[in-house]
Amino acid sequence: MAETRKAEEIFKEFKEHSIAEFFKKNRQMLGYSGKIRSLVTVVHELVTNSLDACEEAGMLPNIEVKIKQIGEEKYSIAVLDNGPGIPKNYVGKALAVILAGTKFHRYVQQRGQQGIGAAGCTLFSQITTGKQMFVKSSTGAGKAYSCNVSIDTVHNKPIVSNLQDISENFRGLDVEGEFADVKYENSDHGVYEYLRRTALSNPHAEIRFTDPEGKESTFVRAAQTMPERPKPTKPHPLGLAVNDILEYAHRTESRKLGAFLVENFSRVTPNKVAELKEFAKNVDFEKDPHTLTWSDAEELIKAFNSVKWISPDGTQIKPIGEEQIKVALKNILDPEFMSVVERKPAVFKGGIPFIVEAAVAFGGTAGKKTDEGYSGTILRFANRVPLLFDSGSCAITVGARDIQWKRYSMDLETQPISVLVNVSSVHIPYSGVGKESIAQEEEIVDEIKLAVMEAARGVQRYVSGKLRLHNEENRYKTIMRYTKQLAQDLSEITGKDRKVLEKEIEKLVAKHYPKVMEHENGPDEGKRGKEESDAEDPDE
Numbered sequence: 001m002a003e004t005r006k007a008e009e010i011f012k013e014f015k016e017h018s019i020a021e022f023f024k025k026n027r028q029m030l031g032y033s034g035k036i037r038s039l040v041t042v043v044h045e046l047v048t049n050s051l052d053a054c055e056e057a058g059m060l061p062n063i064e065v066k067i068k069q070i071g072e073e074k075y076s077i078a079v080l081d082n083g084p085g086i087p088k089n090y091v092g093k094a095l096a097v098i099l100a101g102t103k104f105h106r107y108v109q110q111r112g113q114q115g116i117g118a119a120g121c122t123l124f125s126q127i128t129t130g131k132q133m134f135v136k137s138s139t140g141a142g143k144a145y146s147c148n149v150s151i152d153t154v155h156n157k158p159i160v161s162n163l164q165d166i167s168e169n170f171r172g173l174d175v176e177g178e179f180a181d182v183k184y185e186n187s188d189h190g191v192y193e194y195l196r197r198t199a200l201s202n203p204h205a206e207i208r209f210t211d212p213e214g215k216e217s218t219f220v221r222a223a224q225t226m227p228e229r230p231k232p233t234k235p236h237p238l239g240l241a242v243n244d245i246l247e248y249a250h251r252t253e254s255r256k257l258g259a260f261l262v263e264n265f266s267r268v269t270p271n272k273v274a275e276l277k278e279f280a281k282n283v284d285f286e287k288d289p290h291t292l293t294w295s296d297a298e299e300l301i302k303a304f305n306s307v308k309w310i311s312p313d314g315t316q317i318k319p320i321g322e323e324q325i326k327v328a329l330k331n332i333l334d335p336e337f338m339s340v341v342e343r344k345p346a347v348f349k350g351g352i353p354f355i356v357e358a359a360v361a362f363g364g365t366a367g368k369k370t371d372e373g374y375s376g377t378i379l380r381f382a383n384r385v386p387l388l389f390d391s392g393s394c395a396i397t398v399g400a401r402d403i404q405w406k407r408y409s410m411d412l413e414t415q416p417i418s419v420l421v422n423v424s425s426v427h428i429p430y431s432g433v434g435k436e437s438i439a440q441e442e443e444i445v446d447e448i449k450l451a452v453m454e455a456a457r458g459v460q461r462y463v464s465g466k467l468r469l470h471n472e473e474n475r476y477k478t479i480m481r482y483t484k485q486l487a488q489d490l491s492e493i494t495g496k497d498r499k500v501l502e503k504e505i506e507k508l509v510a511k512h513y514p515k516v517m518e519h520e521n522g523p524d525e526g527k528r529g530k531e532e533s534d535a536e537d538p539d540e
């Protein structure tokens with residue numbers, strides 16, 4: 001018989017783990033899987049933090065990214081910004097504690113949310129190189145300090161060392177680290193492309209980049225105004241899960257459940273509470289919300305689904321905006337033609353508002369140059385953050401590919417087309433832990449399709465006009481090839497001057513191709529970067 005062990009004995013091995021220990025073993029959950037992707041993740045986390053911080057402080061972001069190769073699959077990465085910096089007493093917590101940050105309990109549209117980005121970088125550096133992160137920060141009033149940070153992973157506590165004041169005139173935050181098991185690549189999945197797309201969705205930012213070869217690139221600021229800041233909102237009852245209600249209930253200052261519901265969730269009025277009581281008969285609406293149980297919350301969710309609600313308020317969702325997208329596309333892609341569409345707020349899962357905007361850009365440096373010519377590209381964004389990986393299952397890819405591009409005189413396989421789609425929401429439903437792909441919620445896919453179709457329609461007239469011109473030009477050239485021979489033959493038959501005859505024939509042919517002549521003679525004025533303004537809205 002096999003040897004048996006007592007519970008006592010087995011449970012000697014029982015241990016608690018900190019969240020840092022957990023992520024140390026599950027780094028792919030933070031986006032650190034694959035060498036190329038891991039490197040982009042570091043840049044992504046630090047750059048999104050810089051953008052969030054600058055915007056929150058009301059400054060137009062100036063961001064600098066520097067990458068150097070320091071060994072085999074080993075790089076140093078530095079990200080600097082001109083934002084508010086981090087107070088000395090918070091630097092450890094902000095950058096070296098997982099699940100800590102200033103954005104956690106806000107119900108507001110923003111890039112960061114969970115407080116795992118920056119500390120995730122620190123952890124990744126630590127486990128691949130054993131090094132601490134270097135931080136330099138201003139603290140206002142011309143003061144600045146520098147230090148090193150790392151995580152005590154056993155306790156998920158920060159370790160701050162070498163803390164010293166510096167006299168250097170510095171404003172903002174500079175975070176630098178060394179990372180191994182990563183690789184720099186100049187591809188569609190690389191840092192350059194990530195930053196280029198960040199510039200596209202954030203024309204108010206100036207981004208400078210030095211790549212490992214020492215090559216410097218600058219994405220200049222194309223828009224001089226700060227985007228409007230989204231304000232915190234309240235979640236709509238239909239967007240809540242049992243756990244959400246409990247979390248809110250345990251944090252609230254309200255004394256009674258009824259008041260708690262009115263105060264914390266959108267569209268809940270005292271009248272609605274009275275209605276809810278009819279459906280949640282076992283719940284005591286006078287009780288202290290701190291004592292709310294799982295089954296209370298479950299019953300509340302059922303009641304939420306039984307009454308009629310006004311849709312959630314989408315006015316606090318801030319998309320990039322039509323004008324800003326145009327400016328950015330012109331700046332980065334300089335297309336021959338573009339059309340931009342911003343849809344009205346819509347709702348998914350009954351309670352979560354979102355806004356889709358889409359642009360189709362044609363010509364210029366839109367699309368992608370290939371050996372055979374061109375191919376179209378789909379540029380995916382969630383709350384202005386570029387999504388570079390896991391494109392196949394993303395709602396944006398699925399929505400944009402599902403369109404019959406031929407109906408719009410376009411071909412995504414062979415033409416210089418860039419399709420940009422940005423989904424904005426307080427709660428983006430990502431389909432994986434890596435936050436690189438948007439789940440295929442039906443309402444979101446539908447909105448994406450409508451937006452892209454509308455934008456495609458805007459470009460269609462231009463593209464089909466161009467196609468017609470191209471065909472006519474070919475015909476014109478074919479005919480012109482025979483004019484010399486024809487004039488020669490006619491001259492022999494009639495005895496008239498060959499040169500005069502040739503001119504006459506050319507004039508005659510030209511008369512039949514006025515568009516081609518116009519195109520050949522006049523410069524193609526005003527076409528570049530022009531956009532269709534009268535694209536009709538299917539909603540109206």
Ligand SMILES: Nc1ncnc2c1ncn2[C@@H]1O[C@H](COP(=O)(O)OP(=O)(O)O)[C@@H](O)[C@H]1O
Nearest residue numbers: 049050053094101102112113114115116117118
């Ligand atoms: N560049 C920065 N400037 C100022 N504060 C920052 C910067 N980067 C990070 N922080 C602070 O550190 C916190 C933690 O960042 P992070 O771990 O990425 O979480 P999140 O971005 O989800 O809040 C942020 O909430 C913010 O308060």
Ligand SMILES: [Mg+2]
Nearest residue numbers: 049112117118
């Ligand atoms: Mg972050």
